[in-house]
Amino acid sequence: MFTGIVQATGIIDGIESRGGDVRLRVRCPTMDLQGMARGDSISVNGVCLTAVAFGGACFEADVSRETLGLTTLGQMRTGGRVNLEPALTLATPLGGHLVTGHVDGVGEVLERAEEARSLRFVLSVPADLARYVARKGSVCIDGVSLTVNRIEGTRFEVNIVPHTLQATNLDEWIPGRRVNLEVDIVARYLERLLGEDAPGGLTFDKLKEAGFAERH
Numbered sequence: 001m002f003t004g005i006v007q008a009t010g011i012i013d014g015i016e017s018r019g020g021d022v023r024l025r026v027r028c029p030t031m032d033l034q035g036m037a038r039g040d041s042i043s044v045n046g047v048c049l050t051a052v053a054f055g056g057a058c059f060e061a062d063v064s065r066e067t068l069g070l071t072t073l074g075q076m077r078t079g080g081r082v083n084l085e086p087a088l089t090l091a092t093p094l095g096g097h098l099v100t101g102h103v104d105g106v107g108e109v110l111e112r113a114e115e116a117r118s119l120r121f122v123l124s125v126p127a128d129l130a131r132y133v134a135r136k137g138s139v140c141i142d143g144v145s146l147t148v149n150r151i152e153g154t155r156f157e158v159n160i161v162p163h164t165l166q167a168t169n170l171d172e173w174i175p176g177r178r179v180n181l182e183v184d185i186v187a188r189y190l191e192r193l194l195g196e197d198a199p200g201g202l203t204f205d206k207l208k209e210a211g212f213a214e215r216h
Contacts, residue, residue, distance in 0.1 A: 002043045004096030004138075004145025006083040006168045007031055010044075012076050013058055022063050024049070024076070028084055029057040041087040041101065045169075046143035046180040047071050048087075048101025071103045071180050072142075081169040083143040096145025097138040098185055105129050107141070109177045110155065119160045120149075121173060125181060130154045132183035132191075140182040144168050 010028035026044060033054055036042075040051050042059065049061035068074035076082070088094070111122035123141070125133055133139055133151050140146070144164065149157045165171045173179070 001088050002048070002085050002099040002101055002143070003088050003092065003094050004085070004099045004140045004143065006085055006144055008084045009081050009167075009169055010084050012078050012080045012082060015076065015078055018062070020065050022068065023052075023060055024063055024073070025058050025060045026082065026084070027056075027058045031084055031086075033057070033059060036086065043083070043085040043087075043099070043101045043143045045072065045082045046099075046101065046140055046182055047073055047103055070106075072106060072178050075178065081172065083168050085143060097140075099140045099143075099145065099182060100185060102182065103180045104132075104183050105181050106178050107181045109173045109175050109179060112174060115159060117162050119165065119171075119173075120157060121160065122155055122157050123179065125151075125154050125156060127154050129181065129183055132187040134187070137187070138184050140180075142169070142179050144170060 008028055008031035010026040010031065012024060013027040014025035016023045016025070024044070036051060036054065036059070038052055038054070041048050042051055042061065044061070047067060049063065051059045051061055053060040063073050105126040107126070108124045109121055110124055113120045130151070130153065133148055133156050135148055135150055137148050138145055139148055139156070141158070146158045146160070149159055151157070160170050
């Protein structure tokens with residue numbers, strides 16, 4: 001579990017092919033790796049990876065074929081900059097929102113524009129995920145917790161403030177760039193709970209019977 005508050009950026013130091021899967025080596029001199037151990041989770045551009053080795057201000061992680069196909073990690077090249085966040089603990093302030101590191105889909109940067117000291121981006125979201133994106137709701141993009149300013153169809157807009165631009169790799173976004181998207185986990189669970197096909201799930205009639213809703 002993560003918060004979407006990036007703690008450091010790293011550089012892809014090596015990509016080693018291993019029978020269809022790959023092992024990534026990420027160099028991250030500004031992130032404290034001293035307290036981390038083999039098996040710990042680290043979010044890399046929003047993808048939860050398991051660290052399998054440490055050394056020389058670097059960590060290594062294996063990336064499965066499925067993850068390569070469902071995220072942008074399959075397009076990474078040596079020298080690329082990535083957003084990093086270690087797994088949260090019970091003492092970690094929840095400054096963003098609850099993020100699992102399980103990417104739901106890949107979107108695309110459509111527009112970039114300066115807005116005072118911030119940058120405004122318009123991005124696309126896959127059609128089957130658009131229903132989970134709401135105005136003033138949260139979305140995780142490349143591991144960064146962001147607030148949705150507006151959404152129309154499969155296009156949505158976010159504003160990136162100067163601090164976030166300095167602390168992440170979002171300043172590199174240009175139209176055409178593909179990004180990892182994770183929708184708000186609360187929206188997914190609500191859909192399941194309220195679905196008509198959910199075993200024992202909530203329905204409007206059940207809410208009405210319990211006194212939580214009135215049909216108009």
